[in-house]
Amino acid sequence: KPDLVVVIDSPDFTRMVARRIKRANPAQKIAKYVAPQVWASRPWRARTMQAYYDHVLTLLPFEPKFFESVGLPATFVGHPVVERAEQIKGGAALRDRLGLASGTPLLATLFGSRTNEFRFLHEPFREAVVRIAPSVPGLVCLMPTVPHLEARVRELAANWPVPSHVFTAPQDKFAAFDAADAALAASGTVTTELALAAVPTVVCYRVGWLTSAIFRRLVNVPHITLVNLIAEARIMPELVQENCTPEKIAAELLPLLTDEAVADAQRRAFANVASQLGR
Secondary structure (H helix, E strand, O other): OOOOEEEEOOHHHHHHHHHHHHHHOOOOOEEEEOOOOOOOEOOOHHHHHHHOOOEEEEOOOOHHHHHHOOOOOEEEOOOHHHHHHHHOOOHHHHHHHHOOOOOOOEEEEEOOOOHHHHHHHHHHHHHHHHHHHHHOOOOEEEEEOOHHHHHHHHHHHOOOOOOEEEEOOHHHHHHHHHHOOEEEEEOOHHHHHHHHOOOOEEEEEOOOHHHHHHHHHHEOOOOOOHHHHHHOOOOOOEEEHHHOOHHHHHHHHHHHHHOHHHHHHHHHHHHHHHHHOOO
16 A cells, blocks of 8 residues: 555556556556657647646657646656767867868768668768768767667778768767767767767658658647757757758868857757756
């Protein structure tokens, strides 16, 4: 007979647990930690949550207003990604280790953590770097990746248009973020980490045509990047599907490496987003 049951994440599993608890004891108070992103897709699901949750603890500052609009009390408690900000360090040591002078322009290039993300993004990323390299003398790419993609990324890096370095260790990833002047990244949690590191970033994403067609029918948010959703503005340029072309990527990326005013505008916006996330 606890005073409160807190169910954590795993929405399909925890929903079953909460329903069975409520059937056994309708008076039992249950809180859900990590709100499902029903505001992004199939928002009607939020109303059904009232039957088995008494309160929702959210990671994003705009979520309580959404849940309260359907009669479900909610509280923003901060996003755990902000804890990673303390790990973003070691950029100078990484430059020394790689023999890179302090003024060498560095581009963090992140293909995502899934095989399909790498498959769809590596070619437009490579061709975009081909286009910007003549305008950024001495450009070097830093390529943090995950172990199951390491062999593919290393094979790609061997024929990359500029010198490149591949890493899989988490501490090297954060050191790369600390050292980077800009980033080209697949959409995902890494874009929030880049914002915490104050790295001006262009975000890209591509999927198969069928997945894209389903996605567009279900999703009803104006941005795919958490940073942009929180800011309610296009801080990080997002190039998705037919817009994810080498020409468009290069056009968005080059100013981040060559125009300090453009890069600084992103950095200033990132500081506000980090504060809203609970930093």
